[in-house]
Amino acid sequence: MTAERLRSLAVDEIRPVRLWTARSPLTPPDALDRLARDMDSSVQWNALINPNLPDTALRWLADLEAKKAGTRWFILRERIVHHPNASEALRAELVAVGACSCPRPCGRSVYARHASTVTQ
Structure with a gap:
């Protein structure tokens, strides 16, 4: 396609x-x-x-959830902080507000890639 x-x-x-x-x-x-x-x-x-x-979309989603939820929940931001395309600046901001619930700071390798049902 x-x-x-x-x-x-x-x-x-x-x-x-x-x-x-x-x-x-x-x-x-x-x-x-x-x-x-x-x-x-x-x-x-x-x-x-x-x-x-891309990082621009990750930032937009993080901002959207922050406006709706503040620090009450981090459903999207918890996923965004581990996304492989999240910039270091975005990741640092999200960690600072508590979006990462890992016991210690984690890196990009934590992001779980989902197997796609789409074939090439």
């Missing part, structure tokens, strides 16, 4: 299409960024667990 086709699927009106696209390891970073900003929280989550999601 081409990058251009995946970009068009990222804005498809059918939710399962966007969910599938968010999980695909072939989806380009700009399309993943768009999916992370989707109005559907399940689409956002599936973009978040894609290891190719």
